[in-house]
Amino acid sequence: MADLRELYQEVILEHSKAPRNFRALPAANHKAEGYNPLCGDRFTVYVATEGDAIRDVSFEGAGCAISKASASMMTQVVKGKTRAEAEQLFERFHNLVTGQPAPGGDAPALGKLEVFSGVSEFPLRVKCATLAWHTLRAALEGKQEAVSTE
Amino acid sequence: MTAPANQLRATPPAGHALNVEKIRAEFPILHQQVHGKPLVYLDNAATSQKPRDVIDAISRYYERDNANIHRGVHALSERATEAYEAARCAAQNFLGAALPSEIIFVRGTTEAINLVAQTFGRTRVGAGDEVIVTTMEHHSNIVPWQMLCGEKGAKLRVAPISDRGELDLEEFQKLLGPKTRLVALTHVSNALGTINPIREIVRMAHDRNVPVLVDGAQAVPHLKVDVRDLGCDFYAFSGHKVYGPTGIGVLYGKSDLLAAMPPYQGGGDMISSVTFEKTTYNKVPFKFEAGTPDVAGAIGLGAAFAYVNGLGIEKIGAHEHALLAHATEAVSAIPGVRLIGTAPQKAGVLSFLIDDIHPHDIGTILDQEGIAIRTGHHCSEPVMHRFGIPATARASFALYNTFQEVDALVRGIAKVREVFA
Numbered sequence: 286m287a288d289l290r291e292l293y294q295e296v297i298l299e300h301s302k303a304p305r306n307f308r309a310l311p312a313a314n315h316k317a318e319g320y321n322p323l324c325g326d327r328f329t330v331y332v333a334t335e336g337d338a339i340r341d342v343s344f345e346g347a348g349c350a351i352s353k354a355s356a357s358m359m360t361q362v363v364k365g366k367t368r369a370e371a372e373q374l375f376e377r378f379h380n381l382v383t384g385q386p387a388p389g390g391d392a393p394a395l396g397k398l399e400v401f402s403g404v405s406e407f408p409l410r411v412k413c414a415t416l417a418w419h420t421l422r423a424a425l426e427g428k429q430e431a432v433s434t435e
Numbered sequence: 436m437t438a439p440a441n442q443l444r445a446t447p448p449a450g451h452a453l454n455v456e457k458i459r460a461e462f463p464i465l466h467q468q469v470h471g472k473p474l475v476y477l478d479n480a481a482t483s484q485k486p487r488d489v490i491d492a493i494s495r496y497y498e499r500d501n502a503n504i505h506r507g508v509h510a511l512s513e514r515a516t517e518a519y520e521a522a523r524c525a526a527q528n529f530l531g532a533a534l535p536s537e538i539i540f541v542r543g544t545t546e547a548i549n550l551v552a553q554t555f556g557r558t559r560v561g562a563g564d565e566v567i568v569t570t571m572e573h574h575s576n577i578v579p580w581q582m583l584c585g586e587k588g589a590k591l592r593v594a595p596i597s598d599r600g601e602l603d604l605e606e607f608q609k610l611l612g613p614k615t616r617l618v619a620l621t622h623v624s625n626a627l628g629t630i631n632p633i634r635e636i637v638r639m640a641h642d643r644n645v646p647v648l649v650d651g652a653q654a655v656p657h658l659k660v661d662v663r664d665l666g667c668d669f670y671a672f673s674g675h676k677v678y679g680p681t682g683i684g685v686l687y688g689k690s691d692l693l694a695a696m697p698p699y700q701g702g703g704d705m706i707s708s709v710t711f712e713k714t715t716y717n718k719v720p721f722k723f724e725a726g727t728p729d730v731a732g733a734i735g736l737g738a739a740f741a742y743v744n745g746l747g748i749e750k751i752g753a754h755e756h757a758l759l760a761h762a763t764e765a766v767s768a769i770p771g772v773r774l775i776g777t778a779p780q781k782a783g784v785l786s787f788l789i790d791d792i793h794p795h796d797i798g799t800i801l802d803q804e805g806i807a808i809r810t811g812h813h814c815s816e817p818v819m820h821r822f823g824i825p826a827t828a829r830a831s832f833a834l835y836n837t838f839q840e841v842d843a844l845v846r847g848i849a850k851v852r853e854v855f856a
Contacts, residue, residue: 288470289803293796293854324795325812325825347825349793350855407799 291403292410293350296358301350304357306343306364313343318431319420321412326352330420337367344417351401351410356417358398366393368425374398375418381405382414453746453754459835461486472805475840480625480653480784480831481809482675485739489679492738496731503727505704519730522737523720526685529740530670531661537693539686539720540733544652545575547671547686548619550723551648552579554696555669555688556617562588565614567645569594569602569631570821571624574814576650580619589616596821600627600776607636611643618647622654626815626827627776628759628784630658637666646692652676656833657755657782659748662687674732679739683732686723693719700725751834755783758832762841766830769848775827783832786813789848792855794828800854801828804847 310331319328326348333341342360347353363371370393377395380387384405404414423432459465464484467474476484496518502511504519526538541547556579560566566580570593577591584591592615594607602620611618618640623630633649640647646668654660655672662670670687674680688696698705698716702725707715716722743751762785767774771790789797798810809829812819819825830844 289800289854292799298855324793324810325819326795327825349795351796353793410795410799413795 288403288406292407294400294403296397296400297354298350300354300357304344304353306360307345307357308343309345310341310343312341315424315427317420317424317428319346319416319423320431320433321348321352321416322433323409323412324349324352326413326416328352328356328417328420330356330417330424332421332424334368334425337369339363339366339368339371342421344420348416349413351404351413352416355401355414358400359417359421362396362398363421371421371425375415375422378418379415382411383408453750453834455754455835455837458486458746459837461488462835463487463490465835469805469807470803472803475804475806475843477830477832477836477840477844478807478809479656479833479836480676480813480829482681483656483678483833484835485680485735486678486742488742489735489738493680493731493735496734501731504730505721515730518734518737519728522733525737525740526687529655529660529744530685530687531663532687533663534690536719537687537690539688539693539723540728541671541684541686541723542682542729543673543675543684544573544650544671545579545673547669547684548576548648548650549579550686550699551669551671551688552583554699554723555646555692556580556583557587558695558697560584560587560589560616563614564589564616565592565610565612566590567592567594567607567610567615567618567620569607569620570596570817571600571602571627571629571815572619572621572817573625573650573652574816576619576621577817580617590614593817594620596629596818599778600624600629600818601778602629602631602636604632604635604639608639611640611645613643615640615643615645618645619650620647621650621652622660623651623657623782623784624776624815624818625653625784626786626813626818626829627778628781628786628831629776629778630654630780630782632780633665633667641666653782653784656743657748657752659752668692674736674739677736677739678742679736680732683729683736685736690719693723696723698722698725702726704728746834752782754834755832755836758836758838758841759783759785761838762830762832762844765841765845766848769845769852771852772848775822775824785830785832786827787829788824788827789851790855792851794826796855797828797848797851800851801844801847804843804850806844806847808844 313331315332328346382404500514502515504516648669651672674683705725775786794810
């Protein structure tokens with residue numbers, strides 16, 4: 286049970302049950318769809334940018350606890366960041382969930398996203414944890430096709 | 436909330452004669468721990484484990500008889516050819532086919548269906564024609580027909596299913612019409628476990644002179660299949676789901692249909708003679724087996740048939756049915772559980788949801804308990820759409836599963852609810 290509690294931390298379970306920013310965003314000027322064929326997770330991420338800043342971000346869709354909680358917490362963390370900061374956060378988050386050392390330099394701290402460190406012990410769940418982030422990146426890059434984790 | 440195991444264990448039915456303890460000893464892979472717990476393998480609808488007999492037959496072939504077949508004049512080639520053709524006869528007997536030449540070795544069910552779509556389908560289906568499938572098909576019995584219909588300007592018609600996961604025979608019959616060129620449907624649904632009334636469906640289709648292809652991938656491991664009794668025109672299955680190796684499967688086709696069909700792939704062994712002006716094709720079944728086939732796979736599959744025959748498919752089916760009945764009762768008694776697929780006629784598949792917990796999370800937690808199940812859409816997305824769900828958790832049973840393992844699943848589900856409480 287110890288391992289499972291590392292994965293399914295209280296904060297993660299709480300976000301999966303009551304996801305934040307879980308809605309469409311009428312003011313969005315960027316939007317992308319993400320799909321994880323392995324488990325059928327499917328999210329749409331909406332972003333409203335102003336210049337280089339992410340003014341607002343939200344998501345909709347269905348997925349497992351890990352992917353939903355990750356999407357929920359991502360929207361909280363990237364709001365108000367610049368695009369470059371969001372990209373750096375993704376890189377840092379990716380390293381966290383794949384068990385790689387954190388990148389050096391002045392990358393922003395992950396803060397509460399550290400609760401996803403348990404994912405690194407469950408390689409099959411890395412795609413769940415990163416789906417929303419891949420989708421955010423696609424939205425910001427203006428990708429038209431749905432991003433897939435495969 | 437976990438009830439004592441003795442309260443959960445149903446009494447095996449009378450005449451239930453499989454010696455499961457002895458059987459388990461014959462499957463080397465079952466005796467291992469996963470995450471520190473004894474492996475409970477309940478993903479048999481995805482692939483079954485292999486008995487020692489099958490593993491040994493493959494090793495023996497490579498250690499003693501390996502050679503290319505049908506063309507060699509030396510002793511090894513003769514032995515390899517004989518063993519390969521003996522496997523074909525074993526498949527013929529297993530399916531109750533009239534002739535060994537009605538058995539074509541393929542890579543699996545998927546290739547068998549593609550073969551029929553690309554040969555029979557391309558010559559028989561034209562613009563405006565129709566092919567009927569059902570909502571409960573695996574993607575492998577949808578996509579080849581979509582490709583064919585797209586190429587030919589034909590239409591794919593879909594027979595609906597009920598809330599219990601049964602084929603709606605009335606609606607199916609309405610779809611049969613003058614433009615119908617083929618019915619392609621599954622014998623047993625991989626996502627729901629439903630057993631379709633193939634004889635009745637074949638009769639309805641044949642009344643309209645429409646041939647029927649049956650996807651038997653999920654049926655052959657659990658039911659006695661007799662293609663002449665069913666009356667179907669094509670029957671496809673994969674070796675690896677019936678205790679044989681991966682990479683080998685069978686397409687049965689009625690001899691007159693096979694004889695009229697063009698070849699599938701060109702190459703060696705499928706020809707009688709080749710010049711740059713004209714090539715004469717070999718006779719059935721070799722016409723459909725271009726290139727060096729999976730000889731070891733066929734031999735391994737032959738050993739799997741012998742293994743299943745030795746135990747008796749009826750006894751295997753009865754054992755799995757008892758496991759399913761026990762699992763259905765015990766799992767549906769857990770609060771928050773919803774079963775997907777509740778047809779009265781089912782093979783050993785239990786698809787379920789727990790509260791609003793995503794199946795992927797269920798799968799991860801059960802895996803930590805050593806329990807292997809499948810989670811996802813099971814390559815049957817239309818079934819998921821029909822029930823308005825993204826995925827299910829699926830436990831599927833085989834001849835080596837025990838009532839204790841079903842109880843372990845029930846305890847595992849309790850743990851899932853505990854984590855998500």
